[in-house]
Structure formats: structure tokens, C-alpha cells
Amino acid sequence: MNKTVLITGTSSGFGASAANYFAEKGWNVIATMRDTSKATGFKNSTNLFITKLDVEDTASIQSAIDAGIERFGKIDVLVNNAGYGLFGIFESASREAIQNQFAVNVFGAMDVTRAILPHFRENKSGVVINVSSGAGAIGFPMASIYSSSKFALEGWSEGLRYELASLGIKVKVIEPGGAPKTGFLNRVGGESTGLQLISDYVPFLEQTGKMFQSMALTSDEDAVEKVVSAIYESATDDNARLRYSPTQDIQPILNARRSSSEEAYQQFTDSIFTQANN
Secondary structure (H helix, E strand, C coil): CCCEEEECCCCCHHHHHHHHHHHHCCCEEEEEECCHHHCCCCCCCCCEEEEECCCCCHHHHHHHHHHHHHHHCCCCEEEECCCCCCCCCHHHECHHHHHHHHHHHHHHHHHHHHHHHHHHHHHCCEEEEEECCHHHCCCCCCCHHHHHHHHHHHHHHHHHHHHHHCCCEEEEEECCCCCCCCCHHHHHHHHCCCECCCHHHHHHHHHHHHHHHHHHCCCCCCHHHHHHHHHHHHHHCCCCCCEECCCHHHHHHHHHHHHCCHHHHHHHHHHHHCHHHC
């Protein structure tokens, strides 16, 4: 029997690409999204099932899981991919905007996982894959809210890993760097509501914006392919590895974060993030 994966946020980006990739590999794919009218990027496949799932609507979560099980009999892997980035100055973000960021990036992933765990426990197996970000390990300027949501996702994943390992269920985390072809950055303008401009920050915003434009030039052009391949690898490699960081653009900072002293790490990141504003 072919294995089955449920992927959230498949209307574009990593989610859509992952759905096609798993289907091409012979998997049954439950491709979920808030608005199924946006399901235009899929290749024709008899083993790909599209259904509505809004991570902020627990009823739609359960309905999608039930429909997927009815269609394919069993779900083996969950990919929590749905998410967006709220970028800007923390002081300029409304309380509602911050809550919305966590509602999708953190609580949405938690709610989908909670809903599928009884099925995984019944089968004494399963893999939960949480798509995080390099910003889940590193605090970037203008991304304090987004980073904090991904930090939370990673902390939850790391603790959850031990709980579920006792039941034969694995937890994996994917940490992409820049991904210019996913459309993620294009979504930011539409999702980042609840922000006001505070003039005192304008010089910082201008200089930091230039820094990010420069960093974008070094982004992996094949980031989508690398991330999708890492998602598939984490679903199939049958080991206890927790984190996968597939793109090269984020590696220098991740290595500094995890392989050097706190002082050395701060000096390294200050040389990147603060020199733009000196």
C-alpha cells in the first residue's frame, strides 16, 4: 500500500511543490489549503486529493483529516507547512497582528498535529514535519515577530519529539533560508496588516532594507527544490534526526549560532546586521 502524506498550505510555494513531488514519488497526497479555488499548480495525478483546511478553523482541520483517511485509508506523514511572515518594526505592529502571526505559524501547526495524533497513535507510527525557517534559530532585524513564532515552533517540536518517540512517532523540523521563488516574500505585503509607520525608525528601515536586498542576491536559486527534497528525506529516512537545513545561504549564520560561543556569535551577527545601520 502506498504511503499517504497530508500537507497544509499547498496553494503555493513549498507546499504546492512538495505535494507534486510526493505524488511523483508514488505517494498518496492530501493537499490542503484555505481556498481550494487556488489549487491551480498541481500536475494531474490520481493519487492527489485536494481539500479545504484552514489552520485557524479546527472544524476544517478535522474534516480534512477525516476526508483524507476516508479517501486513502491511512495517513503516514503530516507536513505542517502553512505559514506567513510578519515583517516590520515590533513597536509598529498591533496586538491583533502579532496574535494572527502566532495563530497561523504556531497554534495552527499545534491544532493540526493534535487532531492527527489519535490516528498516529492508533497506527503506532507517523511523522510530523514542521516547516520552520532559518529565522527559527536566528533573530533577524525587522523579523522579531516572525522569528519569535518560528522559535516557538522549534521549541515545541523539540519537546514534542521526546513525547511522541515513546509511541513510535517522529518529529522533524525543516529550516529553509531565503526562498525567492516561493512567493512567500510577495505575500508579506498582503499579510502584514496592523502595522503603522513610526518616523523615528525610517533610517533604520531604509538601511536594513538595503541589507536584505543584498542578502537576497546570495539566496539559493534552487531553494525550493532543496527544501522539498529535505521534506521528502525527513519523511522517508527512518532515523531520529530532528533538524534539516537544506539551503546554503543560511548556513554561515546557523553554524555560528550552533558552533561558536555566544560572544563570537553576537560579534558575527552584529557585523552583518548592525554595520548596515552605522
